[in-house]
Amino acid sequence: MTVSSGENSVESKDLLAKLAPLEAVLFDVDGTLCDSDPLHYYAFREMLQEIGYNDGVPITEDFFVQNIAGKHNPDIAVLFFPDDMPRGMKFMEEKEAMFRRLASEQLKPIDGLYKLKKWIEDRGLKRAAVTNAPRANAELMISILGLSDFFQAVILGDDCVHAKPHPDPYLKALEILKVSKDHTFIFEDSVSGITAGVAAGMPVAGLTTRNPEQLLLTAKPTILIKDYADPILWAALEELDKKSA
Numbered sequence: 001m002t003v004s005s006g007e008n009s010v011e012s013k014d015l016l017a018k019l020a021p022l023e024a025v026l027f028d029v030d031g032t033l034c035d036s037d038p039l040h041y042y043a044f045r046e047m048l049q050e051i052g053y054n055d056g057v058p059i060t061e062d063f064f065v066q067n068i069a070g071k072h073n074p075d076i077a078v079l080f081f082p083d084d085m086p087r088g089m090k091f092m093e094e095k096e097a098m099f100r101r102l103a104s105e106q107l108k109p110i111d112g113l114y115k116l117k118k119w120i121e122d123r124g125l126k127r128a129a130v131t132n133a134p135r136a137n138a139e140l141m142i143s144i145l146g147l148s149d150f151f152q153a154v155i156l157g158d159d160c161v162h163a164k165p166h167p168d169p170y171l172k173a174l175e176i177l178k179v180s181k182d183h184t185f186i187f188e189d190s191v192s193g194i195t196a197g198v199a200a201g202m203p204v205a206g207l208t209t210r211n212p213e214q215l216l217l218t219a220k221p222t223i224l225i226k227d228y229a230d231p232i233l234w235a236a237l238e239e240l241d242k243k244s245a
Contacts, residue, residue: 013235013236013238013239014236014239015203015222015223015236016185016203016205016222016223016236016237016239016240017236017239017240017242017243018243019182019183019184019185019203019240020183020240020243020244021183021244022123022125022183022184022185022240022244023125023126023177023179023180023183023184024125024126024127024128024174024177024179024183024184025120025125025126025127025184025185025186025187026127026128026129026130026170026173026184026185026186026187026197026202027127027128027129027130027151027186027187028070028129028130028131028186028187028188028189028190028193029129029131029133029137029138029141029142030070030131030132030133030137030141030189031069031070031189031190031207031209031210031211032110032187032188032189032193032207032209033109033110033113033129033141033142033145033147034107034108034109034110034141034144034145035108035110035209035210036099036103036107036141037064037069037209037210038210039099039102039103039106039107040064040068040069040099041061041064041068042102043095043098043099043102044059044064044068044095045058045059045064046098047091047094047095047098048080051091053080065210065211065212065215067079069190069192069210069211070132070164070165070189070190070191070192070193070211071132071192072132072157072163072164073089073092073096073132073134074088074089075163076088076092077089077091077092096134096136096137099137100136100137100140103137103140103141103144104140104144107141107144107145109145110207110209110227110228111227111228111229112227112228112229112230112233113145113228115228115229116228116233117147117150119237121150126152126177126179127150127151127152127177128151128152128153128154128155128173128176128177129142129147129151129153129154129155130154130155130164130169130170130172130173130186131154131155131156131157131169132156132157132163132164132169132192132193133156133157134156134158135154135156135158138154138156139154142154152177153173153176153177155169155170155172155173155176156169157169159172160172164192164193164195164196165191165192165193165195165196165199166196166199167196167197167199167200167201168196169196170186170196170197170200170202171200174200181200181201181202184202185202185203185204185205185222186200186202186203186204186205187204187205187207188204188205188206188207188221189206189207189208189209189210189211189216190211190216191211191215191216191218191219194206194216194219194220194221195219198219198220198221203222203223204219204221204222204223205221205222205223205224205225205233206219206221206223206224206225207224207225207226207227208224208225208226209227223236
């Protein structure tokens with residue numbers, strides 16, 4: 001069962017309670033800690049238009065969500081340059097540099113992030129960031145958000161044999177933190193990320209930051225929330241606290 005943002009059911013409170021006692025919380029970065037997708041979309045739209053992709057017609061937000069959001073850079077490079085991987089990876093490097101320039105000026109945290117951060121710290125839980133983003137992007141976003149000292153580990157898709165949507169990055173996070181999948185849950189915002197978390201055997205809280213709720217449901221998250229201030233989330237965390245006590 002998945003409970004969506006806006007639903008108000010007694011059952012929703014119990015969705016995370018089976019994890020008690022909770023040991024760790026894992027986070028994706030792009031779209032999960034911060035609303036970065038509009039910046040990625042802008043960079044892709046501008047740069048693809050410059051190279052004449054789609055006969056110079058700008059890509060739509062729907063195209064971005066369906067084909068780009070949450071995916072690993074080599075997979076995106078193959079999409080746009082199937083016969084020229086070196087050119088594709090050069091394009092991705094230039095796009096990421098443009099994203100970092102935009103992020104330095106415009107990046108904002110997801111609502112309720114710092115309230116959740118305090119909840120996690122107050123309970124002494126372990127935490128890691130698990131992302132398909134390049135290291136330079138991940139470190140910049142985490143730094144801008146003031147979370148460099150919060151995360152005990154940052155796991156990249158590039159650190160693993162397979163990036164998301166494979167479970168490898170989340171399994172590596174469990175190994176590094178020395179925690180059990182039976183006492184850990186994940187925050188994600190994309191189909192790729194939710195798929196990876198579910199495949200790693202953990203409950204996933206999906207954020208409807210930018211991706212449509214119906215699209216996220218196809219990946220089978222345990223719970224869908226609007227942001228970290230969503231009452232659905234806090235009802236579940238309160239019940240988890242009760243079970244842990």
